Amino acid sequence: TPSHSFHPVLSRPIPLSAAGSEEEDDSDSSTKPIRSEKKKNPALLFQTGGDPPKEKRTKKKAPPRAAEAGSAEETPEAAQKNSNKKGKGKKGKKKEERAPSPAVEVGNLEEFVLRPAPQGLTVKCRVFLLAGRKRKKSKTSNYLVSIDPTDLSRGGENFVGKLRSNLMGTKFTVFDNGANPDRANADWSNVRQELAAVVYETNVLGFKGPRKMTVIIPGMNSDNERVPIRPRNDNDGLLMRWQNRSMDNVIELHNKAPVWNDETQSYVLNFHGRVTHASVKNFQIVHGDDPDYIVMQFGRVADDAFTMDYNYPLCAVQAFAIALSSFDGKLACE
Numbered sequence: 001t002p003s004h005s006f007h008p009v010l011s012r013p014i015p016l017s018a019a020g021s022e023e024e025d026d027s028d029s030s031t032k033p034i035r036s037e038k039k040k041n042p043a044l045l046f047q048t049g050g051d052p053p054k055e056k057r058t059k060k061k062a063p064p065r066a067a068e069a070g071s072a073e074e075t076p077e078a079a080q081k082n083s084n085k086k087g088k089g090k091k092g093k094k095k096e097e098r099a100p101s102p103a104v105e106v107g108n109l110e111e112f113v114l115r116p117a118p119q120g121l122t123v124k125c126r127v128f129l130l131a132g133r134k135r136k137k138s139k140t141s142n143y144l145v146s147i148d149p150t151d152l153s154r155g156g157e158n159f160v161g162k163l164r165s166n167l168m169g170t171k172f173t174v175f176d177n178g179a180n181p182d183r184a185n186a187d188w189s190n191v192r193q194e195l196a197a198v199v200y201e202t203n204v205l206g207f208k209g210p211r212k213m214t215v216i217i218p219g220m221n222s223d224n225e226r227v228p229i230r231p232r233n234d235n236d237g238l239l240m241r242w243q244n245r246s247m248d249n250v251i252e253l254h255n256k257a258p259v260w261n262d263e264t265q266s267y268v269l270n271f272h273g274r275v276t277h278a279s280v281k282n283f284q285i286v287h288g289d290d291p292d293y294i295v296m297q298f299g300r301v302a303d304d305a306f307t308m309d310y311n312y313p314l315c316a317v318q319a320f321a322i323a324l325s326s327f328d329g330k331l332a333c334e
Contacts, residue, residue, distance in 0.1 A: 043220070123310050133152040140166060140167055143163040171198070172197065175193065181231070196238070200213055251287070276300070277303075293311070308323050
């Protein structure tokens with residue numbers, strides 16, 4: 001579960017319940033994958049071309065090694081059939097055991113949290129992975145993201161990114177740990193990248209129903225690497241590109257629309273057992289061309305505990321910052 005060192009601002013929610021079929025067993029929900037029914041390559045949804053990095057990696061990948069206990073879990077999308085499914089099996093045949101999940105190759109944690117999730121695998125955050133702290137004395141909400149919950153300073157060696165909002169709390173931008181454009185070197189290589197932008201539709205007092213989110217991320221090149229977006233000023237960032245519909249090397253995502261349930265009198269989404277408590281903060285992020293492929297999902301499992309799962313092409317910092325944006329107060333949304 002992603003950690004955060006601030007107290008979330010809880011507003012009166014339009015609850016998003018965690019709906020699921022009767023055959024799903026929440027007691028073993030951590031091993032259930034986010035499934036995509038369509039047999040298409042999701043990577044094609046996010047490929048925009050773009051120039052590959054100048055320094056192409058030629059180093060062969062080392063064999064996967066187990067991650068530090070409890071940091072994250074990856075589960076294959078093409079998983080075994082649900083062992084909780086009702087029905088009679090063949091006589092005398094023992095119940096099929098679930099195959100172990102592949103080991104997560106973490107290595108350098110700072111590199112891992114900025115690396116896109118492997119294709120075909122869902123990264124399920126179970127305990128601490130990243131921490132966020134809201135900076136004081138900022139005109140707008142500004143969060144530092146760190147790989148160490150005890151080191152949440154801008155100049156610390158564990159700083160990996162930040163999340164910045166506008167005054168109304170409706171638009172957010174996610175940066176990596178690069179330098180401000182004002183401190184750029186000659187070739188601009190040290191300048192921070194924009195990793196994502198999040199836009200919440202204005203919804204005063206919740207009259208328009210559940211929250212509506214738009215997520216803008218850089219596209220992926222033919223080598224399945226993120227296209228660097230390094231704006232020289234605020235007019236060249238992801239938000240401005242999206243507003244001007246200049247979508248070269250940019251991907252637009254949305255939260256999956258929940259469905260009204262007459263029985264529970266609430267809006268519901270199927271989180272496949274990963275979310276157990278209703279909350280306005282529960283959401284799933286999808287691409288418009290394949291709403292069954294869950295790029296990311298986030299939701300409440302206890303009063304102060306949430307789960308976060310993400311898929312390709314997101315990295316941990318992108319997913320964590322998008323989730324973090326849901327906690328910030330939104331004057332024009334609630």
